[in-house]
Amino acid sequence: MKAKIESDLAGAGHATMQDVARHAGVSLKSVSRVVNREPHVSEKLRMKVEAAIADLNYIPDIAARSLAGSRTFIIGLLFDNPSPNYTMKLQAGVYRACTEHGYHLRIDNVDSSCSPAVLESRLDAIVRNSRCDGFVLTPPLTDNPQVLDFFDARGVRYVRIAPSVEVDRSPGVLIDDEAAAGSVARYLWDLGHRRFGLVTGPVEHGAAAKRRAGFLDMLSGLGLTEPVAEAAGGFSFEGGITAGQQLLAAQHKPTAIFATNDDSAAGVMVACSQAGVAVPADLSLCGFDDSWIAKSVWPYLTTISQPIEEMGHAAATFLLDRRDSQPALRTLQFHLVQRDSVAAPAQEKSTSVA
Amino acid sequence: MKAKIESDLAGAGHATMQDVARHAGVSLKSVSRVVNREPHVSEKLRMKVEAAIADLNYIPDIAARSLAGSRTFIIGLLFDNPSPNYTMKLQAGVYRACTEHGYHLRIDNVDSSCSPAVLESRLDAIVRNSRCDGFVLTPPLTDNPQVLDFFDARGVRYVRIAPSVEVDRSPGVLIDDEAAAGSVARYLWDLGHRRFGLVTGPVEHGAAAKRRAGFLDMLSGLGLTEPVAEAAGGFSFEGGITAGQQLLAAQHKPTAIFATNDDSAAGVMVACSQAGVAVPADLSLCGFDDSWIAKSVWPYLTTISQPIEEMGHAAATFLLDRRDSQPALRTLQFHLVQRDSVAAPAQEKSTSVA
């Protein structure tokens, strides 16, 4: 079984760099140079080596590469409490970037709700054991100071998805929640709506606050004087139902409701159907996220689409392309997806504004 | 910077097995034995080594381990066309099993809709490059003959999630779809329902056929003579709407509808609200999967819960525990989740059965 000596194909196992070198008649190191696209390689040599690589169907061994070199060719995706839709899209984007760069994707789950000490050791285990070239942090890890401190202290590269506190602290990929909510306001306003309801999210959620502010600011900028009715929806379906009931019980029902995420918007829709309020005939409803639920309700929800897959891709690309870790932010474009839950308000005597 | 010679802590880097050996005053190989729980290690030596490991906070280097040994300590999770909810749960289960065994989870996405040649090379790249100790296959990869052939030919270990064709071919984890659908039938029957509607899934989907058969067989076994009205829902929300409209348009409306997955059940619910049919007062509705949407509709959907996370865990555990790869199946328990979309049928003159 030691007949490996003269054969190119080294018996049963797969071709190694050694095999390629022999086949091409060059040194081991030269093959390494070609594989790693290092400079100072003549065209001729590169061609020879590439031909040999193709001939032998050579694929570098990751384990050996990471042992010998400093790179591991692995990107870690960290999440906590994953919301299926969001996380899967993100993961798809990160994965795509990884394959584009010949990297691999490793998944790790971190429960940030545990004690700082436990969290610390958990992170330690992940970082040391994984030896990743970089991590992508998803919310709520994104905004967890302890996690950030940990990575910074270790000098481990990472990119934050949708950071909302200390935004400039490290590289991140995000959308402008405020502007997005503003665009919803403007859209509804332009349609003629003047009486609004707002379903807010959890107070501790950074994006929730921005969406609320963006919506309210735009409206007052547009000249709205009447106050916007608010109800807490907690970003959940059930919360949305409650909030919807509240908003619908008011003396002057709003003609349009903006729920700051899709789940609560779906809840509002239930409240409407319970109250006999037709969407969008009697009430326009707008969500945020373009999550999967937006097309699992009837009528389909008009909502803000975040390019989540794109954000994952951008984050990983950040890690992979820019070896310098200067803090830098990448803001991606949201867009308003017009579906069926929004219409102009029903005719009333309410053409009040000058 | 080469002052590593006498120190235990080897400067800036992390402790290596060498450091542990020195600290414990034993040989390198002995540390390896302890770490790998190999036999022929005296209690005394093991204690010493373990103490040293704890002292130095030693964590083995995966890259070195996989390079030197035959194991890689990585499990690959392969999916295609991931449905967010299902996949995330599965992934969570697989991940849990991995951490329990000190393994890592690597994700790979395979598009099985491409040409066989492309698929072949894609699989080749994944298997060779990943060098995983085993793969978990999710539907529809689970039932793709080419994928199965590929892995079998390479002698790569894998476990199938929810196999439905050639079930005995390789290790797999599944539930009894037929029995689950049967339990729905019995549940509705016991409540007094005698006029049924069935929303079917895609014909090419193995589980869809089983659910239909299980439902129908149970009903006829129970003595139902009236035919069950069927409509194609294609496992989708929109398909469910159409199917629901169809079913509801019939002369004798069914008093209970079984949609073979939750998405289509949600669609049926929309059809109901459009038709002014109250759920569950006028019509009972039952889904299948207990996916996330089951609690994103109102009323909450009564459905069959598959232990998806558990299935992922079981699959990975299979890979990790049983080093022998005898085909073996593990059937997990489903259960009927009673929520709010099912009730006894409204009183009619229809107490027909003897």
Add this chain to the structure above:
DNA sequence: ATGCCGATTGGCAACGCTGTCAAGATTGCG
């Protein structure tokens, strides 16, 4: 005591690749 056998322990060569450094090839310039 003597010799032998199995249980322990250690030594050392891979594993496949990259980093460092030096040697050879080529070019430019005085």
Add this chain to the structure above:
DNA sequence: CGCAATCTTGACAGCGTTGCCAATCGGCAT
């Protein structure tokens, strides 16, 4: 035309572990 500067290429020593084989240590039958 010679020598330095630069570009290309190669040799070789690890990276941190495991696998294999040899050495050592007890204990037990003789």
